[in-house]
Amino acid sequence: MRLPTAGELRERIDILDVAPPYNAATGAGEVEKVFAAGVWAKIEPLGGDISAETMHSRVCRQQYRVWIRYRYGVTPFHEIQWKDRRLIIDGPPEHLAQWLLLHAFTVIT
Numbered sequence: 001m002r003l004p005t006a007g008e009l010r011e012r013i014d015i016l017d018v019a020p021p022y023n024a025a026t027g028a029g030e031v032e033k034v035f036a037a038g039v040w041a042k043i044e045p046l047g048g049d050i051s052a053e054t055m056h057s058r059v060c061r062q063q064y065r066v067w068i069r070y071r072y073g074v075t076p077f078h079e080i081q082w083k084d085r086r087l088i089i090d091g092p093p094e095h096l097a098q099w100l101l102l103h104a105f106t107v108i109t
Contacts, residue, residue: 001096003096003099004042004067008042008067009041010040011041012039012041013041013068013080013082014036014080014081015034015036015039015071015074015081016033016035016079016080017031017033017034017035017078018030018031018032018077025107026086026088027107028079028086035078036071036074039068040068041068041082042067042068043064043065044065044067045063045064046063046065047063060108061106061107061108062105062106062107063090063103064103064104064105065101065102065104066082066087066102066104067099067101067102068102069098069099070098070099070100071100074100074102075089075093076089076091076092076093077089080102080104085106086106087104088105088107089103089104090103090104
């Protein structure tokens with residue numbers, strides 16, 4: 001896996017502290033406060049999958065790889081606000097040199 005360069009950080013994101021109650025459809029929590037605002041990031045859309053929730057609805061889960069410079073305190077219990085999308089961090093952040101790699105997803109119903 002190739003690490004990004006500083007010039008590839010072209011997107012602005014906010015890292016959010018969240019708490020219950022969680023949205024049953026998307027899994028997103030209630031925003032308590034902004035942990036970090038205006039963080040530069042590289043966002044790589046990955047594949048998605050479609051699964052049936054019930055006979056009458058379909059859910060699409062889009063995966064993302066989010067790179068940011070190392071920031072102390074980012075946990076899987078945070079969420080990412082990117083433009084109009086809320087990304088849910090899926091697993092622990094990977095600390096690679098001066099970078100944090102966050103695996104995240106969003107649910108589209």
